[in-house]
Amino acid sequence: DIQMTQSPSSLSASVGDRVTITCRASQSISSYLNWYQQKPGKAPKVLIYATSSLQSGVPSRFSGTGSGTDFTLTISSLQPEDFATYYCQQSYSTPRTFGQGTKVEIK
Amino acid sequence: QVQLQQWGAGLLKPSETLSLSCAVYGGSFSDYSWSWIRQPPGKGLEWIGETSHSGGTNYNPSLKSRVTISLDTSKNHFSLKLSSVTAADTAVYYCATGMIYIDYWGQGTLVTVSS
Numbered sequence: 001d002i003q004m005t006q007s008p009s010s011l012s013a014s015v016g017d018r019v020t021i022t023c024r025a026s027q028s029i030s031s032y033l034n035w036y037q038q039k040p041g042k043a044p045k046v047l048i049y050a051t052s053s054l055q056s057g058v059p060s061r062f063s064g065t066g067s068g069t070d071f072t073l074t075i076s077s078l079q080p081e082d083f084a085t086y087y088c089q090q091s092y093s094t095p096r097t098f099g100q101g102t103k104v105e106i107k
Numbered sequence: 108q109v110q111l112q113q114w115g116a117g118l119l120k121p122s123e124t125l126s127l128s129c130a131v132y133g134g135s136f137s138d139y140s141w142s143w144i145r146q147p148p149g150k151g152l153e154w155i156g157e158t159s160h161s162g163g164t165n166y167n168p169s170l171k172s173r174v175t176i177s178l179d180t181s182k183n184h185f186s187l188k189l190s191s192v193t194a195a196d197t198a199v200y201y202c203a204t205g206m207i208y209i210d211y212w213g214q215g216t217l218v219t220v221s222s
Contacts, residue, residue, distance in 0.1 A: 001168065034208040036152075043201055043212035044152065050207065087152055091207050094165035096142075098152040 002026050002090050006099035012107040019075040021102045023088035028068045032092035035064055035073045038101075039084045047086075048073060078104070109134035113202045113213035115187075119220050125189040129202030129213050132183070136160045139206060141178055141185045145198040146215075153198075158185060192220045 003026040013019050023033065031051040036044035046055045048064035051071060061076040075082055083106055088099040115127035127143070142157040156166035158176045166174050175188045189196060197220050202213040 032207065036209075038152075043203075043215055044209070045212075046205075046208050046210050055210070089152075089154075089208070094154075094157070095167040095169075096154045096157075098154065101151045 001095055002029060002093060002097055004088055004090055004097050004099040006086075006088055006102050008102060009100065010103040010105060012105050013078050014107045015078055015080055017078045017107075019078050019082075019104060021073045021086055021088075021104075023066075023071045023073070023099050025069045025071075025090055025092075029090045029092035031067055032090055033064070033066065033071045034089045034091060035062075036087045036089065037082075037084045038087065044087060075104075109139070109204060109211040111202050111204065111211055111213040113200075113216055115200075115216055115218070117216060117218055119192050119218065121193050121220060121222055122191055123220075125192050125196065125200075125218055126186070127200055127202070127216055127218070128184050128186045130184045131204075134204070134211075136178065136180045139204045141176070142203045142205075142209065143176060143187045144201045144203055144209070146201070147195075147198045155187065155189075155200075192218075194220050196220050 005024045033051045035048040038044040052064045063074050085101045085103045110132040113129040137160040140157045143155040156176050158164045173190045178185045199215045201215050203209045204211045
């Protein structure tokens, strides 16, 4: 199995801050990396797929970069609605593993 | 636009079999992989497995001996069975679909395993 490790596990930030979350795969996954946002009591929602492609309807303040084993999700200017938990997931091979999640909280 | 609506028993006793189904509205079965994902209370997401229109399946090795995912295109739904459940299987279970990523999710079903 490919292990996905996110860091940090949680962070506190203020509205307007630039936030970066990293995701590392235990082996190369090319660009098969997706990012999801989950709010309490709701199903996850895809933000970024294939490392850097923005899902339709997702604000442009979200961006993704990386390749191989190291990936980042950046929120350029944190908004109140962005406080949530973020997960990376590899779709390179099965099982399609998720990172453990990064909870973004209000400072 | 695909919509998924899931149903199934929410309370099980240890050793019973979990059975959930997911109705598919819109979309073509041949276009997507049909997946189940779970989330224990307060924890992260775990991919359970997937099936495709061709009938091929992939399962998480950690659950493989107990899991069956099947697709019934005539009834427009797909299903999850997980046998011999324990308290460790308590989670919200989601049906989900997409091509290379998940872009449609069911509403989630909380399944509690308790004696």
